[in-house]
Amino acid sequence: MGTFKALVIDKNEAGQSVSFRDFNETDLMDGDVTVRVSHSTLNYKDGLALTGKAPVVRRFPMIPGVDLVGTVEASSNPDFKTGDAVILNGWGLGETHLGTYAEKVRVKGDWLIPLPAGLSPQQAMAIGTAGYTAMLCLMALEKHGLTPERGPAIVTGAVGGVGSVAVALLARAGWHVIAATGRPEEADYLKGLGASEILDRSELTGAVRPLAKERWAAGVDTVGSIPLANVISMTKYDGAIAACGLAAGMDLPSTVAPFILRNVALLGVDSVMAPKALRIEAWNRLAHELDHGKLASMTSTISLDEVMEAGRRIVEGQVKGRVVVAIA
Numbered sequence: 001m002g003t004f005k006a007l008v009i010d011k012n013e014a015g016q017s018v019s020f021r022d023f024n025e026t027d028l029m030d031g032d033v034t035v036r037v038s039h040s041t042l043n044y045k046d047g048l049a050l051t052g053k054a055p056v057v058r059r060f061p062m063i064p065g066v067d068l069v070g071t072v073e074a075s076s077n078p079d080f081k082t083g084d085a086v087i088l089n090g091w092g093l094g095e096t097h098l099g100t101y102a103e104k105v106r107v108k109g110d111w112l113i114p115l116p117a118g119l120s121p122q123q124a125m126a127i128g129t130a131g132y133t134a135m136l137c138l139m140a141l142e143k144h145g146l147t148p149e150r151g152p153a154i155v156t157g158a159v160g161g162v163g164s165v166a167v168a169l170l171a172r173a174g175w176h177v178i179a180a181t182g183r184p185e186e187a188d189y190l191k192g193l194g195a196s197e198i199l200d201r202s203e204l205t206g207a208v209r210p211l212a213k214e215r216w217a218a219g220v221d222t223v224g225s226i227p228l229a230n231v232i233s234m235t236k237y238d239g240a241i242a243a244c245g246l247a248a249g250m251d252l253p254s255t256v257a258p259f260i261l262r263n264v265a266l267l268g269v270d271s272v273m274a275p276k277a278l279r280i281e282a283w284n285r286l287a288h289e290l291d292h293g294k295l296a297s298m299t300s301t302i303s304l305d306e307v308m309e310a311g312r313r314i315v316e317g318q319v320k321g322r323v324v325v326a327i328a
């Protein structure tokens with residue numbers, strides 16, 4: 001057993017600190033598969049963990065990072081053997097289980113899924129938890145019976161990671177996509193991903209009326225709070241909004257009016273504990289339905305040394321699209 005390089009969050013009376021450390025393999029947590037990590041990603045939740053802005057980390061010391069692609073190094077799980085290419089999203093990594101900003105992880109094989117055919121390791125992490133969550137949102141809307149013929153679909157936080165992938169996926173599925181953003185200067189970027197209209201975020205931050213003019217049949221919301229409340233009150237009769245995020249806040253200052261008078265549905269979407277079968281379905285669809293050129297246009301790559309600074313920027317809403325973290 002040797003050591004490997006990892007980013008580690010510690011906490012004491014003085015507060016939280018983040019530093020690189022040679023982590024001992026014997027200190028890895030229980031699991032039946034050891035994976036050598038090649039890439040991870042930066043998500044909003046990673047920014048919250050790195051900055052300590054919200055209590056995402058529930059065990060110290062913690063290696064942050066919720067996403068990985070890598071190669072199985074050792075396995076006593078019958079589903080995986082040495083050399084298999086695998087991905088992992090969520091399952092408490094970076095929160096309760098040592099995470100992926102490290103050269104190695106040890107995890108339960110049940111948490112891993114094979115790298116889908118048609119995606120390179122780098123592309124899989126360009127998608128990451130954010131992109132896989134965007135697909136879960138599209139699947140939730142479809143399961144609710146919504147189709148593009150019913151009217152437009154809004155995406156909030158559109159320039160962000162979940163938002164960028166959601167715009168591309170909904171447009172590819174035939175939706176007229178309204179991209180809501182606080183960065184209207186990114187209109188060309190959003191139209192390149194497939195948005196038909198750009199909506200200034202300020203149109204969703206005013207006082208929430210119980211019912212407002214009906215504007216969209218469906219939506220993917222990544223921000224919560226007042227913008228989500230306004231999105232709900234502007235949703236057409238029988239429409240639905242998939243809610244996955246809280247970038248504007250955890251509250252929801254809404255009323256029951258859209259639900260009881262317009263038959264609107266609010267669909268909750270969680271990626272962390274989603275069952276394996278749903279994950280495999282989402283990843284197989286991502287491998288086929290996400291245009292590789294669009295994915296490349298929304299992706300930047302950083303080194304592990306740059307993660308701390310990028311984590312500060314993502315919680316300030318300054319990151320565009322997706323960020324891959326090269327580990328090996």
Ligand code: NDP
Pocket residue numbers: 042043044045129130133156157158159160161162163180181182183201222223227243244245246247248249269270271272314315316317318319321
């Ligand atoms: P990003 O930071 O990449 O995207 C968030 C976007 O929200 C920003 O780019 C910005 O978009 C917008 N935004 C930021 N601050 C505000 C604000 N104060 N008011 C309104 N809009 C704001 O993060 P991710 O895409 O990684 O994650 C998005 C959200 O989804 C996060 O809350 C995250 O926790 C959640 N999430 C949830 C998952 C789940 O399992 N439910 C999984 C993955 C993510 P713009 O500049 O275009 O306005």
